[in-house]
Amino acid sequence: MKLSPGKWILPAYSALALLILMIPIGYTFVYSFNDSLKSNIVWRGFTFDKWLNVCNVQNGAVCEAFGNSIFIAVVATVVATTLGTMIAIAIVRYRFKFRSQLSLFLFLPMATPEVVLGAGLAAQFLSVGVPKDMLTIILAHTMFCISFVVVAVKARVAGLDPALEEAGRDLYGSALQVFLRITFPLLLPGIMAAALLSFALSFDDFIITNFNSGAVSTFPKYIWISAARGIPAEANVLASAVFILALVIVVTVQVTGAARAKRLAKMS
Amino acid sequence: MAFAAFSSTTAPAAANMARKKSPVALLLLLPGILYLILFFLTPLVSLLLTSFKAPTEFGDFGEFNYAFRWENYVEVITTYWPHIMRSFGYALTATFFALIISYPLAYFIGVKARRWPLLQSLALVLVIAPFFISFLLRTLAWKQIFSDESFLVSSLKALSLLAPDAYVTGTAFSVIFGLTYNFIPFMTLPLYTTLERLDVRYLEAGSDLYGSPFHVFRKVTIPLSMPGIVAGTLLTFIPAAGDYINASREFLGGTGTQMMGNVIEANFLVLQNFPAGAALSIILMSVILVMVSFYVKRSGTEELL
Numbered sequence: 176m177k178l179s180p181g182k183w184i185l186p187a188y189s190a191l192a193l194l195i196l197m198i199p200i201g202y203t204f205v206y207s208f209n210d211s212l213k214s215n216i217v218w219r220g221f222t223f224d225k226w227l228n229v230c231n232v233q234n235g236a237v238c239e240a241f242g243n244s245i246f247i248a249v250v251a252t253v254v255a256t257t258l259g260t261m262i263a264i265a266i267v268r269y270r271f272k273f274r275s276q277l278s279l280f281l282f283l284p285m286a287t288p289e290v291v292l293g294a295g296l297a298a299q300f301l302s303v304g305v306p307k308d309m310l311t312i313i314l315a316h317t318m319f320c321i322s323f324v325v326v327a328v329k330a331r332v333a334g335l336d337p338a339l340e341e342a343g344r345d346l347y348g349s350a351l352q353v354f355l356r357i358t359f360p361l362l363l364p365g366i367m368a369a370a371l372l373s374f375a376l377s378f379d380d381f382i383i384t385n386f387n388s389g390a391v392s393t394f395p396k397y398i399w400i401s402a403a404r405g406i407p408a409e410a411n412v413l414a415s416a417v418f419i420l421a422l423v424i425v426v427t428v429q430v431t432g433a434a435r436a437k438r439l440a441k442m443s
Numbered sequence: 444m445a446f447a448a449f450s451s452t453t454a455p456a457a458a459n460m461a462r463k464k465s466p467v468a469l470l471l472l473l474p475g476i477l478y479l480i481l482f483f484l485t486p487l488v489s490l491l492l493t494s495f496k497a498p499t500e501f502g503d504f505g506e507f508n509y510a511f512r513w514e515n516y517v518e519v520i521t522t523y524w525p526h527i528m529r530s531f532g533y534a535l536t537a538t539f540f541a542l543i544i545s546y547p548l549a550y551f552i553g554v555k556a557r558r559w560p561l562l563q564s565l566a567l568v569l570v571i572a573p574f575f576i577s578f579l580l581r582t583l584a585w586k587q588i589f590s591d592e593s594f595l596v597s598s599l600k601a602l603s604l605l606a607p608d609a610y611v612t613g614t615a616f617s618v619i620f621g622l623t624y625n626f627i628p629f630m631t632l633p634l635y636t637t638l639e640r641l642d643v644r645y646l647e648a649g650s651d652l653y654g655s656p657f658h659v660f661r662k663v664t665i666p667l668s669m670p671g672i673v674a675g676t677l678l679t680f681i682p683a684a685g686d687y688i689n690a691s692r693e694f695l696g697g698t699g700t701q702m703m704g705n706v707i708e709a710n711f712l713v714l715q716n717f718p719a720g721a722a723l724s725i726i727l728m729s730v731i732l733v734m735v736s737f738y739v740k741r742s743g744t745e746e747l748l
Contacts, residue, residue, distance in 0.1 A: 185547060185550070185551045185555060186551060186555070188547050188548070188551070189547065189548045189551040189552070189566070192544055192545075192547075192548045192627075193548070193566065193569045193570070195624075196569065196570070196572070196573060196624075196627060196628075197569065197572065198584070198585075198588070199573075199576075199580070199581040199582075199584035199585055199588075199624075200572060200573065200576050200581065200584075202584040202587070202588065203576060203577075203580050203581070203584055214583070214587070215587070216587040216588070216590055216592065216593045216594075217592070258474055258475035258478055259475060261471040261472070261474065261475055262471065262472055262475040262476070264471055265467075265468045265471035265472045268463075268468075269463060269464065269465055269467065269468030269471075270463060270464045270468075271464065271468050271469070271472075277472075277476070280476075280479070281479070283483070284479065284483050286677070286681060286731070286732075286735060287487075287681075287728060287731075288681055288682060288684060288685025288704075288727055288728065288731060289682060289685055289686075290685040290686075290687065290703070290704045290707050290708070290724060290727065291487075291490070291685065291724045291727060291728045292483070292486070294490060294707055294711055294720055294721060294724045295483075295486030295487050295489060295490040295724070296482065296486045297711055298486065298489040298490045298492075298493040298717060298721055299482075299485055299486040299489040299490075301493075301717065302489055302492075302493070314482055315482070317478070317482070318478065318479065318482040318483050321475055321478065321479060322479075325475075375574055375575070379574070379577060379578050381578065381579060381688065382685075382686075382687065382688070382704070385708065385712070386708075386711060386712070394577065395577060395578070395579050398577060398579040398580060398583070399579060399688075399693070402579070402583060402693035402694065403693050406580070406583065410577075410580065411580065414576050414577045414580045415576075417575065417576065417577075418572075418575045418576040421575035422568070422572065422575060425568060425571075425575075426568070429564055429568070
């Protein structure tokens with residue numbers, strides 16, 4: 176078989192692009208084993224210490240910031256996913272005035288640069304006299320996550336066959352029963368995807384957080400502040416651990432999703 | 444994925460679904476909408492009001508009164524004109540490069556890899572993988588790779604491909620590189636979602652009608668993937684124009700590469716000149732809204748919104 180240039184150029188190009196995309200990830204992971212106090216390009220030998228004593232550096236400041244980020248992301252995700260899912264169901268299922276205006280309104284936070292969102296909230300908290308702390312970060316994160324949740328869940332609601340719910344009602348299910356036994360389980364994969372997205376957005380957000388965090392530190396803020404004098408190698412460890420965990424979750428979701436699709440295909 | 448947001452078409456079941464009028468809709472909408480009014484809309488109004496504020500009589504640090512001082516705008520435009528130009532210049536360049544890099548990649552994943560679902564999902568996971576690791580650490584990794592003592596830069600100097608006293612970090616090149624890198628997934632994913640739905644029979648029809656591969660690409664593939672191109676460029680351009688991580692001195696930028704985001708941040712968090720920061724934010728937001736609506740109208744994909 177002869178390989179014409181047209182056949183291999185595109186795959187080779189794509190492989191190269193993906194490889195370049197992976198470089199900083201590989202870098203962060205590899206240098207989490209570097210025997211050096213700071214994350215640094217100079218290789219000083221392999222060590223596992225950073226992984227074993229993640230929280231020891233700087234009186235545990237990295238881990239405290241990391242814990243704050245997780246707490247904020249969990250609360251923001253729960254609130255944003257609840258509010259966003261309710262909106263998504265209403266938009267797809269019900270008829271009401273100003274539907275298209277509402278969609279535009281929901282799109283706007285996604286089309287607004289993060290600095291503007293951050294500065295706006297900062298100006299708002301300043302004029303109302305709310306001190307910036309954990310609460311203001313959570314309020315900010317929930318705000319920018321809602322729109323993303325609406326978009327992710329909307330697609331799932333739209334793909335849901337209303338006949339299934341009708342069947343439930345025909346079998347004398349109450350509105351609540353139909354929702355809990357039929358609608359919610361069918362929407363769950365979409366809701367879970369939205370929640371994961373919202374968690375990731377909140378966890379990694381720096382720009383909006385920086386405007387509204389006051390003295391509270393989050394993981395990205397910790398990195399920002401220590402960037403000037405050198406990031407402790409432990410930050411690489413935490414980031415790599417998150418990366419591996421997220422990868423495992425995504426692969427599991429993909430594999431179980433594929434298995435589920437196969438099962439459904441067999442049934443029909 | 445939410446990245447499909449800008450390019451989503453209605454799913455089949457929704458098209459013929461009966462919508463009903465019910466008070467339940469209001470109950471479902473109200474909490475979320477109120478939240479966004481309180482923490483998205485009102486802050487924008489606050490920002491607008493702040494941008495016209497004037498210093499207090501005694502000129503205390505960080506103290507301002509409500510006023511209509513439109514000169515704030517004149518002052519920030521004259522002071523920060525280079526930053527404004529740089530923001531849009533860098534963001535446009537990065538968007539252009541991201542498109543050039545992402546289109547073939549998305550085409551490969553969405554069209555060519557269809558026959559190998561495993562390869563397709565692996566490639567997709569690799570595209571979204573950067574989202575799982577801190578944005579700041581990824582950017583910092585590039586800074587260290589580009590630093591003077593790094594393997595890359597010292598080898599380039601040894602090979603005389605780079606002047607001995609040349610440096611990479613702190614230049615416009617490294618900022619644009621960082622912006623391009625960081626926003627490639629935002630470009631690739633919407634392109635992928637439209638290309639994945641591309642019916643290859645159209646392309647076959649094109650070549651049956653004696654269209655050259657280039658002609659078919661220009662007349663068939665590009666127009667069919669327009670929603671993805673619009674969505675991807677917006678998703679890249681908007682955050683890139685407001686970004687201040689890549690361009691900051693501690694990361695890939697230098698003193699001469701500061702963008703609007705950097706000066707907004709400095710005015711809000713360091714100088715406490717809130718009106719100046721607010722005025723710059725309003726300028727950034729308005730320029731983006733004007734560009735976006737013009738662009739969306741021109742490319743004929745109004746239904747995106």
